[in-house]
Amino acid sequence: RKEVEQDPGPFNVPEGATVAFNCTYSNSASQSFFWYRQDCRKEPKLLMSVYSSGNEDGRFTAQLNRASQYISLLIRDSKLSDSATYLCVVSSYSSASKIIFGSGTRLSIRP
Amino acid sequence: EPEVTQTPSHQVTQMGQEVILRCVPISNHLYFYWYRQILGQKVEFLVSFYNNEISEKSEIFDDQFSVERPDGSNFTLKIRSTKLEDSAMYFCASSSNSPLHFGNGTRLTVT
Numbered sequence: 001r002k003e004v005e006q007d008p009g010p011f012n013v014p015e016g017a018t019v020a021f022n023c024t025y026s027n028s029a030s031q032s033f034f035w036y037r038q039d040c041r042k043e044p045k046l047l048m049s050v051y052s053s054g055n056e057d058g059r060f061t062a063q064l065n066r067a068s069q070y071i072s073l074l075i076r077d078s079k080l081s082d083s084a085t086y087l088c089v090v091s092s093y094s095s096a097s098k099i100i101f102g103s104g105t106r107l108s109i110r111p
Numbered sequence: 112e113p114e115v116t117q118t119p120s121h122q123v124t125q126m127g128q129e130v131i132l133r134c135v136p137i138s139n140h141l142y143f144y145w146y147r148q149i150l151g152q153k154v155e156f157l158v159s160f161y162n163n164e165i166s167e168k169s170e171i172f173d174d175q176f177s178v179e180r181p182d183g184s185n186f187t188l189k190i191r192s193t194k195l196e197d198s199a200m201y202f203c204a205s206s207s208n209s210p211l212h213f214g215n216g217t218r219l220t221v222t
Contacts, residue, residue, distance in 0.1 A: 032209050043202055043213040044154060087154065091209065098167040099144070099211060103153040 006102035021105045023071040023088030034089040113137045117214035132188045132217045134203030143186045144204040193221045
């Protein structure tokens with residue numbers, strides 16, 4: 001089983017739609033969870049950390065389910081600028097460790 | 112906002128040559144990382160570095176690779192004898208605890 005697994009997509013949705021991405025991780029000792037976005041040929045950029053209680057940042061909502069080893073990202077009212085690859089990132093310890101990226105989910109927003 | 116800087120942005124080298132990729136992490140960060148991304152593929156962990164030593168490394172990080180923090184600011188990745196399959200985007204990252212902050216990357220092309 002892959003350490004971090006994501007649906008590769010692509011997701012192609014109209015502007016204004018709500019879209020959800022899922023991610024599963026295999027290591028139950030994982031401590032920290034993040035969503036990054038990556039634009040074509042650019043570096044990954046932090047979108048948001050994922051907290052146990054779930055958290056929201058504007059149109060973005062992240063959820064964590066430790067029992068199922070599952071993370072989600074919900075994007076509401078999607079914009080054209082949301083088109084990117086979304087990377088699920090998991091680390092096994094708090095820091096200075098192997099931080100693993102999922103293969104990413106491609107999202108394309110159409111006008 | 113402080114940022115991680117990488118040089119060069121693009122490096123072309125012949126197979127068998129040594130290359131050194133350079134990174135200047137964010138100044139108060141203590142944890143440093145190298146990742147690579149082959150075109151069209153996922154971001155892969157290479158190595159993490161803390162307190163002047165390697166804390167984790169992946170199977171990719173074999174004897175051809177080494178890292179160094181030669182002074183208080185630079186963090187380098189050396190590939191001793193490059194192979195065609197080393198062609199990729201190499202990202203440096205740093206963190207104070209978490210999450211990771213990435214540099215813009217160095218595109219390495221091995222011919």
